[in-house]
Amino acid sequence: MSEGLNIIVCIKQVPETTEVDFDEETGRLQREGVAAVVNPFDEYAIEEGIRLKEKYGGTVKVLSMGPPQAESALKDAIAMGADEAYLATDRAFAGADTWATSYTLGLSIKKLAPYDLVICGLKTIDGDTGQVGPELAHHLGVPHVCYVNEILEIKGDEIRLTRLLDDKVETLGTSLPLVVSVSKAINQPRLATLRGRLKAKKTEIHKITANDLEADPMKIGLNGSPTRVVKIFTPARQTAGEIVEGSPEELAERILQKLVECKVI
Amino acid sequence: MSELPISVDKEKCTGCSLCESSCAFGSLVMEEGYPRFLDDCRLCGECVKVCPTDAIIIKEEGTEIEFSDYKGILVFAEQWKGKVHPVSYELLGKGRELADQLGEKLFAVIIGSRLEEAVKELTIRGADKIFVFDHPKLEDFRDDPYSAILDDLVKEEKPSIFLIGATSIGRSLGPKVAACLETGLTADCTSLDIDPESRLLLQTRPAYGGNIMATIICTNTRPQIATVRYKVMKEAEKDPTNECEIIIKAVDINNLPDRVKIIDFSPAKEQVSIIDAELIVSGGKGMGDSKGFEVIQGLAEALGGAVGASRPTVDEGWIEYPHQVGLSGRTVRPKIYLACGISGAVQHLAGMKTSDVIIAINKDAEAPIFSVSTLGAVGDLYEVIPRLVEKIKERKKNG
Ligand SMILES: Cc1cc2nc3c(=O)[nH]c(=O)nc-3n(C[C@H](O)[C@H](O)[C@H](O)COP(=O)(O)OP(=O)(O)OC[C@H]3O[C@@H](n4cnc5c(N)ncnc54)[C@H](O)[C@@H]3O)c2cc1C
Ligand SMILES: Nc1ncnc2c1ncn2[C@@H]1O[C@H](COP(=O)(O)O)[C@@H](O)[C@H]1O
Numbered sequence: 001m002s003e004g005l006n007i008i009v010c011i012k013q014v015p016e017t018t019e020v021d022f023d024e025e026t027g028r029l030q031r032e033g034v035a036a037v038v039n040p041f042d043e044y045a046i047e048e049g050i051r052l053k054e055k056y057g058g059t060v061k062v063l064s065m066g067p068p069q070a071e072s073a074l075k076d077a078i079a080m081g082a083d084e085a086y087l088a089t090d091r092a093f094a095g096a097d098t099w100a101t102s103y104t105l106g107l108s109i110k111k112l113a114p115y116d117l118v119i120c121g122l123k124t125i126d127g128d129t130g131q132v133g134p135e136l137a138h139h140l141g142v143p144h145v146c147y148v149n150e151i152l153e154i155k156g157d158e159i160r161l162t163r164l165l166d167d168k169v170e171t172l173g174t175s176l177p178l179v180v181s182v183s184k185a186i187n188q189p190r191l192a193t194l195r196g197r198l199k200a201k202k203t204e205i206h207k208i209t210a211n212d213l214e215a216d217p218m219k220i221g222l223n224g225s226p227t228r229v230v231k232i233f234t235p236a237r238q239t240a241g242e243i244v245e246g247s248p249e250e251l252a253e254r255i256l257q258k259l260v261e262c263k264v265i
Numbered sequence: 266m267s268e269l270p271i272s273v274d275k276e277k278c279t280g281c282s283l284c285e286s287s288c289a290f291g292s293l294v295m296e297e298g299y300p301r302f303l304d305d306c307r308l309c310g311e312c313v314k315v316c317p318t319d320a321i322i323i324k325e326e327g328t329e330i331e332f333s334d335y336k337g338i339l340v341f342a343e344q345w346k347g348k349v350h351p352v353s354y355e356l357l358g359k360g361r362e363l364a365d366q367l368g369e370k371l372f373a374v375i376i377g378s379r380l381e382e383a384v385k386e387l388t389i390r391g392a393d394k395i396f397v398f399d400h401p402k403l404e405d406f407r408d409d410p411y412s413a414i415l416d417d418l419v420k421e422e423k424p425s426i427f428l429i430g431a432t433s434i435g436r437s438l439g440p441k442v443a444a445c446l447e448t449g450l451t452a453d454c455t456s457l458d459i460d461p462e463s464r465l466l467l468q469t470r471p472a473y474g475g476n477i478m479a480t481i482i483c484t485n486t487r488p489q490i491a492t493v494r495y496k497v498m499k500e501a502e503k504d505p506t507n508e509c510e511i512i513i514k515a516v517d518i519n520n521l522p523d524r525v526k527i528i529d530f531s532p533a534k535e536q537v538s539i540i541d542a543e544l545i546v547s548g549g550k551g552m553g554d555s556k557g558f559e560v561i562q563g564l565a566e567a568l569g570g571a572v573g574a575s576r577p578t579v580d581e582g583w584i585e586y587p588h589q590v591g592l593s594g595r596t597v598r599p600k601i602y603l604a605c606g607i608s609g610a611v612q613h614l615a616g617m618k619t620s621d622v623i624i625a626i627n628k629d630a631e632a633p634i635f636s637v638s639t640l641g642a643v644g645d646l647y648e649v650i651p652r653l654v655e656k657i658k659e660r661k662k663n664g
Binding site for chain 1: 268269270271274289303305306307308309310311325326344345403406408409432433434436439440441443444445447448449450451452462471472473474475476477478479480481482483484485486493502515524525526527528529530531532544552568569585600601610611614622623624626634637638639640641642643644645648649650651653656657659660
């Protein structure tokens, strides 16, 4: 960290899924009217990048791997305050699982070097694995810290931060470069300003292809993915048990019987 | 730009469009009578399966690899302060089942400090062998040394399957191990089976906010690694007669990576323990306002249970997040789950449907919660619950 921090934020574009967007009958994602948005968890990653830049100086680059339309997610990040945007996009990247995604992001980040801090969201709302951050750190050969809920201080190459485990909050210390996955507790993401949006319109999105990365073709996309999806289905509805109607008195009585049957009273 | 590795053989394609309706992601559109694959195609292969004329082809490179030297199922036995985390027993339960199906052995690995008690607990839970890495400097979980130990152990022992609990530790550790071993990892599985023909592990997990389930396999690399959600599988029974070999491994602490240091820690804020509760009374949006939780609390107290909640009630600020049950909250598996004013959206069901007995109170006879409940009462929770509480108290008084 000589002149400010070189920060890279990894973001993904995802369909905005709520229960209404899935057709229960056919099990299909309904695309009409479904917006593609920045993965909500990644907004915290972008925000943290911008805050660190504001505090320590430096630049924030946002990076995504995805189809060409993922440009709009990168523009949203620029509108929030990121400086530069990079999109790794190539049909050869299609079908990537977390291993191949993190390999590709790793190569892209090496191209964007030097970097001090890579910030990922905790997980995506579509794939929902939370694996890309830690796997990416492995490909870069740098440490990774998960569930980060506060970055306390960066001094020279030293960083202190806290993470939230199931039963405790830990304060950790390590040196840069580092990959972190940040939790929602870390900040409150800002909204894009009008000026930001205008800037985003003019900002060029740099494209990165498989060729640019000199990627091993057996390590990207479907070929580079150890896992395969073999089946997709809607969760089975269980069969219903007994359903009773009646006066509140009768209902209470029936529930009481059931609780007695189950030996809780 | 290269081409997508999926294509249609126009000679064979009849334009029936079955493929279009099979695509869960809408990434396949019919154009001029043929399917066209959009750039966000996930190559999941559902369309290939439904095509009656085998006209859709996914081009994959790579050769079939023999894995006969990979055998056995390894379970990561997580421990906190020398106590085995119960998810480990669940993994051993499932692991035993899978091992028996495959005719292979079940192993466990535990890392920590002063592990005698923990190891004793583990030996009676069905494993054939336990690998123990016990060293004072391994007391607290750190990604670096823990994942390095596991990498080495897997390379030595060559298990075909490796199961890790999807706790915060497991979900941080698992991807580091998988990336290093250059193998696949399926996150947060809720069901595991063996495909009898290929003997591959079928790993099923929710995705897209629980709206769909995906079954995932790992064909060309080993081990097949999965993190498994807590409170979904059944714990291995205690069996004091289990014959289990204990292997104490040497720990060469100075040669283990350890880049991130723990400077300090504090216990997380008071935990609402819905996870371990045997009985949970949950309230939903149907309560109308925050006062509803007073009624729910009353019932929970009368029954000696914990209070749960659906997401909107947490979003509204009626109750704190640790009470939230469901996909983005906690998965629970109590003996009895009482859902009051909860509609039963998939995301909520994802967190409670494996409860032994589900009792629902809802005004709407069509509410989906009734389709998973053992007993469904169609009525107003504000009228039913106070009467129920009275009856419980009466019964307790009369013995
Ligand atoms: C990615 C994602 C993750 C999610 N994660 C979770 C999660 O972890 N947990 C979760 O719960 N949800 C989660 N959700 C939200 C979920 O989809 C539903 O919105 C939510 O579970 C509905 O909560 P509810 O049943 O309390 O409310 P509603 O759906 O509004 O249902 C209220 C019910 O109460 C009944 N009712 C009304 N008045 C009364 C009365 N007086 N007496 C009796 N019954 C009455 C109504 O008939 C209705 O059925 C998630 C959604 C997404 C997209
Ligand atoms: N295709 C992608 N491009 C850029 N970043 C990604 C991509 N996929 C995942 N990430 C990052 O990795 C995090 C975890 O994603 P996941 O493992 O898919 O749940 C996300 O929050 C992003 O920060």
